Amino acid sequence: MNFDIDAARLHLAEHEMDFLAGSPVVAHCHHFNLFWDQTMDDALGEEAGRRVRTVAAHKSSYRLLQSLADEVGATTPVERLRLAGGVFSAMGHGKLHLAVGRNGGLVRGEQLHYGFGWREKYGGTLTRSAPADAFATGFSAAATEVAYGLDPGSLAGNEERCIVDGSAGCNIRVSANGAEPLLPLGVDPQSARDVLPPPFDGLYEDQIGPVVSGLRDFLSGVAGDERGVIEAFGVLVTAHLADYYNHAANDVLEIIARDKPHGVEAFRGLLLEAGQSCAFHTFGGVLASPEWEGMVGAPTGDPLEVVIGCVSLARAFGFGRWAIEEFEPGKRLVMTSPGTYESLFSRLISADAAQGPGGIFVGAGIGIMQLAHDVTWVPRPSIDGALYLELARTNPWHVEQDSSFAGGDVLDRIVVTRR
Amino acid sequence: MMSMLSPRFARDVGCRADLMWRCDLEDPSRSSAFVDTATTDEFVAVPEATRMGVAVFEEPVSGHRVVVVLRTGRVQVRLDALTPADTRAREAQRVFERLQSVEAP
Numbered sequence: 001m002n003f004d005i006d007a008a009r010l011h012l013a014e015h016e017m018d019f020l021a022g023s024p025v026v027a028h029c030h031h032f033n034l035f036w037d038q039t040m041d042d043a044l045g046e047e048a049g050r051r052v053r054t055v056a057a058h059k060s061s062y063r064l065l066q067s068l069a070d071e072v073g074a075t076t077p078v079e080r081l082r083l084a085g086g087v088f089s090a091m092g093h094g095k096l097h098l099a100v101g102r103n104g105g106l107v108r109g110e111q112l113h114y115g116f117g118w119r120e121k122y123g124g125t126l127t128r129s130a131p132a133d134a135f136a137t138g139f140s141a142a143a144t145e146v147a148y149g150l151d152p153g154s155l156a157g158n159e160e161r162c163i164v165d166g167s168a169g170c171n172i173r174v175s176a177n178g179a180e181p182l183l184p185l186g187v188d189p190q191s192a193r194d195v196l197p198p199p200f201d202g203l204y205e206d207q208i209g210p211v212v213s214g215l216r217d218f219l220s221g222v223a224g225d226e227r228g229v230i231e232a233f234g235v236l237v238t239a240h241l242a243d244y245y246n247h248a249a250n251d252v253l254e255i256i257a258r259d260k261p262h263g264v265e266a267f268r269g270l271l272l273e274a275g276q277s278c279a280f281h282t283f284g285g286v287l288a289s290p291e292w293e294g295m296v297g298a299p300t301g302d303p304l305e306v307v308i309g310c311v312s313l314a315r316a317f318g319f320g321r322w323a324i325e326e327f328e329p330g331k332r333l334v335m336t337s338p339g340t341y342e343s344l345f346s347r348l349i350s351a352d353a354a355q356g357p358g359g360i361f362v363g364a365g366i367g368i369m370q371l372a373h374d375v376t377w378v379p380r381p382s383i384d385g386a387l388y389l390e391l392a393r394t395n396p397w398h399v400e401q402d403s404s405f406a407g408g409d410v411l412d413r414i415v416v417t418r419r
Numbered sequence: 420m421m422s423m424l425s426p427r428f429a430r431d432v433g434c435r436a437d438l439m440w441r442c443d444l445e446d447p448s449r450s451s452a453f454v455d456t457a458t459t460d461e462f463v464a465v466p467e468a469t470r471m472g473v474a475v476f477e478e479p480v481s482g483h484r485v486v487v488v489l490r491t492g493r494v495q496v497r498l499d500a501l502t503p504a505d506t507r508a509r510e511a512q513r514v515f516e517r518l519q520s521v522e523a524p
Binding site for chain 1: 431432436438439468470471472473489490491495497500501504
């Protein structure tokens with residue numbers, strides 16, 4: 001079933017956030033998605049990390065699919081499973097063949113974003129036996145529950161076969177679960193409107209606005225093809241559930257705070273690096289792409305141009321209304337936002353909002369300054385793993401968050417300075 | 420025969436696993452003419468992707484796409500994501516040679 005993702009999308013323009021059937025969605029590429037999952041595994045270990053990621057996928061997907069089924073009036077299991085498969089592909093996660101009944105069953109996956117992306121990115125140099133598709137696994141369990149009117153958490157998924165180890169395809173087993181029921185909490189548009197402060201302008205809005213409009217126009221036509229693959233700007237893109245990332249980070253943080261409290265700061269450091277990775281790979285990749293060259297022009301090496309481009313991308317991708325409060329080339333960047341997709345979740349959902357995760361906004365501050373100052377744009381750079389590691393090794397930038405919306409402040413604000 | 424493309428053909432920036440390759444038009448001001456001439460039965464226009472100052476056409480049999488930046492003449496050969504890894508460089512070269520055969524109108 002082809003699913004028209006744009007028809008179901010709500011754009012909260014004043015806060016630059018997007019919702020799909022009431023669930024927040026953001027655009028992230030496979031570089032970041034793989035990095036994020038690895039971050040969770042680095043914090044907890046491979047098995048526990050995969051468990052947390054699968055549950056995060058299950059909770060966020062259940063919420064999406066239940067709302068979606070209600071919105072479009074899909075009432076029978078067949079209709080609901082078709083709908084689930086359609087939206088999964090439209091979001092760029094690959095293709096699911098859901099051969100399931102109320103007690104579970106087998107799900108076959110093709111071009112699943114994480115396994116496929118991992119094989120493309122690392123398959124030539126690394127080996128891996130642990131399956132990569134926690135998102136598809138949790139999604140499959142949730143799709144089966146919603147199809148058959150079951151409570152969230154009554155079923156569980158397990159990826160039995162994944163292409164990362166050389167298997168020909170991916171198989172996910174959905175079966176009855178003895179674990180506790182899940183609470184599929186999440187952010188919704190009304191609560192976002194209620195709690196977020198009024199938007200405000202930053203510097204260079206006259207340049208940011210048209211770029212955001214152009215990007216949004218471009219992205220409005222982007223959806224998974226018949227294989228469930230979205231290729232845009234030269235990367236594999238997903239329209240992903242923001243609360244997948246948020247639940248995963250929040251749950252990992254809770255586990256670490258409970259079991260290894262001395263590790264909390266280290267985990268925050270990992271989240272910050274995920275933000276750096278997002279800026280470098282996603283923003284940097286887009287800036288180097290033909291699409292950017294066609295719409296805005298190839299970066300000339302002017303740092304301000306790069307900063308404006310990155311802030312525009314964050315807005316267009318649904319990260320929130322990031323704004324430039326100050327920018328002094330070579331020295332200092334101050335970015336603000338009334339809230340981001342992470343801090344909004346922390347404020348509304350996290351048990352201890354002040355300690356809630358976050359990292360994309362903060363880490364991206366460093367990544368943006370690296371892209372603006374430490375990348376040679378002319379002639380064109382290779383935005384690749386080698387350059388990322390080189391920049392990480394020589395990074396001269398330091399970031400502080402001096403205002404946290406999640407923690408009860410009126411906005412998010414970061415200050416990036418040269419060490 | 421007078422090709423519209425420069426002879427240099429190499430992996431593009433951001434290329435992942437040999438999927439993105441780059442060449443350039445000799446004369447960027449002739450980008451639109453190149454797109455018009457290259458769009459044949461072998462390469463069909465992809466109207467939904469042709470915006471933001473780029474023109475996109477696709478080889479239907481393989482799924483490979485060609486992205487042309489109209490104002491700069493940058494040409495990116497973007498192989499289909501499912502192209503087997505061991506055939507990518509060869510496939511890219513094949514597409515490039517096909518594009519080289521596009522003659523100036």
